[in-house]
Amino acid sequence: MSEPLLSIRGLRAKVDGEDGEILRGVDLDVQRGEVHALMGPNGSGKSTLAKVIAGHPAYEVTAGEILFEGEDVLELEPDERSRAGIFLAFQYPAEIPGVSIANFLRTAVNARLGEGEEMDVFGFQRTLTEKMEMLKMDPGFAARYVNDGFSGGEKKRNEILQMAVLRPALGVLDETDSGLDIDALKIVASGVNRLSEADEALGVLLITHYKRILNYIRPDRVHVMMAGRIAESGGASLADKLEAEGYDWLHRAVAAV
Amino acid sequence: MSTMTAGPAESTLAAADFDTLAGGLTEPEAIAEARTAAWERFTALPWPTKKSEEWRYTDLAKVGFEALTPVVPAPATAEALPADVRDVLGRSGERAGVVVLREGRVAHLELEAGVARSGVVLCSIRDAADRHPEVLRRALLEAQPGPAEEKLWALHLALLGGGYFLYVPRGVEMPAPIHAFHIVERAGTLSSAHSFVYGESGARAAVIDEFLSGDLDAETVSLHGATITGEGGAGIEYVALQRFGRGVKRFSTQHVTAGRDSRVVTFNVALGGDLSRADITSRLDGPGSDSEMLALWFGDSDQHFDHHTLQHHAAPHAHSDLLFKGALTDAGSSVFRGLIRVDKGAQLTDAYQTNRNLLLSEGAHASALPNLEIEADDVRCSHGATIGQVEDGQLFYLMSRGLTRRQAERLLVFGFFDEVLGRLPMEGVRARVREAIEEKIGL
Numbered sequence: 001m002s003e004p005l006l007s008i009r010g011l012r013a014k015v016d017g018e019d020g021e022i023l024r025g026v027d028l029d030v031q032r033g034e035v036h037a038l039m040g041p042n043g044s045g046k047s048t049l050a051k052v053i054a055g056h057p058a059y060e061v062t063a064g065e066i067l068f069e070g071e072d073v074l075e076l077e078p079d080e081r082s083r084a085g086i087f088l089a090f091q092y093p094a095e096i097p098g099v100s101i102a103n104f105l106r107t108a109v110n111a112r113l114g115e116g117e118e119m120d121v122f123g124f125q126r127t128l129t130e131k132m133e134m135l136k137m138d139p140g141f142a143a144r145y146v147n148d149g150f151s152g153g154e155k156k157r158n159e160i161l162q163m164a165v166l167r168p169a170l171g172v173l174d175e176t177d178s179g180l181d182i183d184a185l186k187i188v189a190s191g192v193n194r195l196s197e198a199d200e201a202l203g204v205l206l207i208t209h210y211k212r213i214l215n216y217i218r219p220d221r222v223h224v225m226m227a228g229r230i231a232e233s234g235g236a237s238l239a240d241k242l243e244a245e246g247y248d249w250l251h252r253a254v255a256a257v
Numbered sequence: 258m259s260t261m262t263a264g265p266a267e268s269t270l271a272a273a274d275f276d277t278l279a280g281g282l283t284e285p286e287a288i289a290e291a292r293t294a295a296w297e298r299f300t301a302l303p304w305p306t307k308k309s310e311e312w313r314y315t316d317l318a319k320v321g322f323e324a325l326t327p328v329v330p331a332p333a334t335a336e337a338l339p340a341d342v343r344d345v346l347g348r349s350g351e352r353a354g355v356v357v358l359r360e361g362r363v364a365h366l367e368l369e370a371g372v373a374r375s376g377v378v379l380c381s382i383r384d385a386a387d388r389h390p391e392v393l394r395r396a397l398l399e400a401q402p403g404p405a406e407e408k409l410w411a412l413h414l415a416l417l418g419g420g421y422f423l424y425v426p427r428g429v430e431m432p433a434p435i436h437a438f439h440i441v442e443r444a445g446t447l448s449s450a451h452s453f454v455y456g457e458s459g460a461r462a463a464v465i466d467e468f469l470s471g472d473l474d475a476e477t478v479s480l481h482g483a484t485i486t487g488e489g490g491a492g493i494e495y496v497a498l499q500r501f502g503r504g505v506k507r508f509s510t511q512h513v514t515a516g517r518d519s520r521v522v523t524f525n526v527a528l529g530g531d532l533s534r535a536d537i538t539s540r541l542d543g544p545g546s547d548s549e550m551l552a553l554w555f556g557d558s559d560q561h562f563d564h565h566t567l568q569h570h571a572a573p574h575a576h577s578d579l580l581f582k583g584a585l586t587d588a589g590s591s592v593f594r595g596l597i598r599v600d601k602g603a604q605l606t607d608a609y610q611t612n613r614n615l616l617l618s619e620g621a622h623a624s625a626l627p628n629l630e631i632e633a634d635d636v637r638c639s640h641g642a643t644i645g646q647v648e649d650g651q652l653f654y655l656m657s658r659g660l661t662r663r664q665a666e667r668l669l670v671f672g673f674f675d676e677v678l679g680r681l682p683m684e685g686v687r688a689r690v691r692e693a694i695e696e697k698i699g700l
Binding site for chain 1: 648649650651653654655656657658659660661662664665668669671672673674675676700
């Protein structure tokens with residue numbers, strides 16, 4: 001088998017300056033082109049894992065490694081990880097008043113192109129319009145300030161829009177489905193599917209509390225996180241089992257270890 | 258170089274007397290008069306020290322005025338547009354006229370023919386002193402700033418002669434802005450220019466004063482004064498865009514008089530120079546008048562910016578709103594000191610004053626001193642100031658999209674500034690200011 005897109009080994013992490021590990025030995029591989037769902041109860045460490053992969057400065061990694069395309073990324077700054085091809089769709093995206101989506105995304109696109117290779121305004125606008133159509137977004141959306149006064153659904157769509165424009169190798173979607181009504185969920189899910197179709201090598205790590213989104217995005221693998229580590233992995237049917245039986249049986253299994 | 262023989266003899270300010278300042282120049286009586294009186298006041302007055310509240314954070318003792326060579330502007334010439342001015346104009350939108358000043362001397366002046374036919378006057382201050390001496394005299398008298406500014410104001414007037422005069426007659430609405438370029442080229446000089454903007458009742462006008470120089474290798478001082486008057490129902494938009502190079506220290510004294518139901522917007526942008534101070538007064542002179550005072554600054558290296566404001570409500574039912582925002586990095590520093598003064602008769606005043614500061618580095622320092630002085634009893638006034646840093650959550654979000662820390666910080670500064678930029682009414686003016694800020698911030 002070729003080298004995984006993302007390979008996490010024995011990862012332990014805590015909030016910087018606090019005691020008590022939140023991640024307590026995570027092992028996870030995502031191959032190119034695969035969609036992985038990461039499920040688990042609240043507080044199990046799913047979102048922490050997402051932020052640690054993206055390099056959030058509030059967390060300290062105490063042990064283990066994160067290899068992305070074979071390279072250790074733990075020493076990389078968040079922007080370097082992004083330019084390397086890691087994308088995090090935030091559960092709670094920051095609001096940036098005064099900065100339009102178009103301006104922000106153009107800066108982000110140009111940040112990954114070399115000096116003098118920057119995309120011209122018209123080329124960028126074409127790309128942006130095309131991706132916005134895919135996500136059924138109003139063209140006026142690009143002129144709005146980033147997430148400023150957005151509804152929950154708009155924020156999540158904006159995250160997927162950014163992923164579509166920035167074209168990462170790995171998308172980590174942190175509870176992108178939470179707070180969405182069924183129509184918004186379908187749009188977001190179809191956006192992710194279209195991105196997967198357009199780029200067969202795209203790896204997705206879909207973090208979710210609910211099975212609902214998995215009715216629209218078919219995962220290749222499902223993992224369950226409990227108390228800071230992966231407690232169970234399986235195929236798509238594992239999500240069905242969790243839906244039917246909840247997490248209790250896993251709690252008992254973990255407790256028994 | 259033949260113009261040099263007509264100019265005044267060159268000496269330092271310390272060695273100068275009025276005759277050397279004026280030497281060889283014939284000038285209109287109104288100017289000669291104002292200059293003589295001002296020179297006497299200037300020599301009699303002491304320099305303000307750090308003991309005065311107004312100068313506590315900006316030390317004039319550190320400016321070597323005495324060693325500078327004063328420049329008294331010679332009469333206007335008609336030169337071709339300099340390349341950098343052509344460059345800016347080529348990228349800017351429509352305009353009704355262009356003025357180029359070199360150390361105050363009008364070197365180029367053009368006014369669109371249609372605008373000129375409507376009665377608009379655009380000329381050098383010298384020509385105005387010949388043709389409209391009373392208007393000029395009255396405006397300069399009204400613009401007399403507070404005691405702490407008097408010394409610099411006297412020096413400005415003693416060097417008066419440079420600058421331009423814009424007069425917009427009753428009911429004339431100018432379709433596009435006048436764009437003036439104040440260029441400083443000679444290191445070690447002390448020069449001065451005055452912007453005179455007058456709108457009769459119902460007139461509409463917009464002006465951009467753009468201040469520029471290269472990086473100069475000796476301390477250089479540029480003085481500037483502006484008198485902006487809107488008669489009843491006039492609408493005036495005035496922008497001072499300061500993007501001097503290093504080595505330049507700049508002092509600007511601006512005075513707005515807003516007549517009945519007029520609306521005057523002033524917008525100061527400080528980006529360049531070593532030290533840049535603006536003393537800005539808005540006098541709400543007529544009932545129903547409206548003054549909007551806006552400013553932005555971005556300081557890096559060891560730049561120092563000082564904004565000193567007065568919203569003076571002399572008439573009832575008037576409205577004034579000040580919003581100043583500054584961002585600093587490296588060892589940049591800034592001062593905002595603002596006062597809302599409401600006279601006893603100025604009932605039903607609506608006055609607001611907000612100063613917000615964003616610090617991007619440990620070494621940057623901002624001081625904010627908003628103040629109220631209210632003698633009327635039926636008013637709505639508020640003032641506030643904040644000094645803060647970039648939010649970590651915003652920074653991480655932007656960096657997670659591939660922006661470097663520097664890019665992310667700069668983009669956040671842009672966002673911080675946008676609220677103020679958005680309040681500039683004319684799109685063309687806004688675009689020019691935005692472009693100059695982008696250039697300075699360097700995204």
